[in-house]
Amino acid sequence: MSAPESVLVVGASAAGLATAESLRRKGFQGTLTVLGAERHLPYDRPPLSKQVLSGAWPPERIQLRGRDELDALDAEFVLGDPAVSLDAATRTVSAASGWTRRTDVVVLATGIRPRPFPGAEGLRGVHVLRTLEDAVALRGELAAAARVVVVGDGVLGSEIAATARGLGVAVTLVGRQATPMASQLGPRAAGLLGRTHSEHGVRLLIGASVERVTSRRGRVCGVRLGTGEVLAADVVVVAIGSVPVTDWLEDSGLVLDNGVVCDSRCRATAEGIYAVGDVARWHHEGIGAMLRLENRTNATEQAGAVAGNILGEDRPYTPVPYFWTDQFNAKIQVHGTLAADADVEIVEGSESDRRFVALYRNGGRPTGVLGWNMPKQTRLHRQALVDAADHSLTLPR
């Protein structure tokens, strides 16, 4: 396809904004439109469960770009108007207000939404955390709460538990795994994270599942576990995973399967349509598998790849996955993937000092790097993953 004259980005958050910026940086001079469901200018989500929830930052602080920077982009932002349909054959997008636009290229950047707890929808005192409004609402209730139960021991649940505990609330973290974040960190580092939570007074209920949320007159009063035990709570936070926002694409003709299915260039299954960020499930050529990442740096890095491919670069997107989380006094950073059965070697610092870098290997090959309060050193060790990936591409398998 020759260079497009118009691009519409659907979703005005980290990935959508970065796609627009990257297109301009790479020289795109055509018409650029960004359509977003939220009425806010693009803002950053990681601080929602950290500095915004704790109250350290006022909400305005998380706006990603100033007015002047957005003006310089020369893009039209249509905000507060969710897209409701896409005709993939003509690349025509319609929004709830009746707004429609037909463009040469459409980029899907609609992210994910929290999975609700069945039966708890609409109860006062039950919260999820994805948007600025969610964070402000939860913060308001935590200020008055005595007992909080966080359901879900993934990265988001663990982080919310830590921040809430930091506010002095009694927190119980309920999860199915042996320790919080076990599947993301592997047993050793997750064990250390579990100890960190316990030391700070979070009550960990491991290997437990919540059967239902209990309520009185429309307000939550606790949760009932699979064992029959009931935990009293004034506030319940549900962090049991998310689903890609693709419901509006059901009649589009695109292939959807746990996200928008894309090839190695992040192209969806119709000409001129791409996906980026948390909603995109693409073929990672280096790993040789379909991947969908829900993390912040992927949103911007993938945006760079998508913008390049829109403009004809024709390059596969093969990132080293990366995420970080801040819980109590621990900054944990992860490059690559940390398999549960990997060999773990501390290559810098020490676990007892709570400051170290660990290298994870599978069959002798470096597959992941985990840093605990050692950001610079962690980044330096990331190179081992890049070298290992280059190596595997040049060797016959």
Place this chain on the structure above:
Amino acid sequence: MKITVDEVKCCGAGQCVLIAPEVFDQRDEDGIVILLDAAPAAEQHAAVREAASVCPAAAIHLGEEA
């Protein structure tokens, strides 16, 4: 180009250093960004713009005055 960095927002991801190592570094103790060159030469500008856009904390700001 005039670069400023917001140390409070920086989350120590080091993306900027990977993209423009002659302009950015990180502190040894906590990984917070160090600006090596606030007014880099023209050949660095493209990399610096990319770093500012990719920074996951929106901690890098670019001004145009020389």
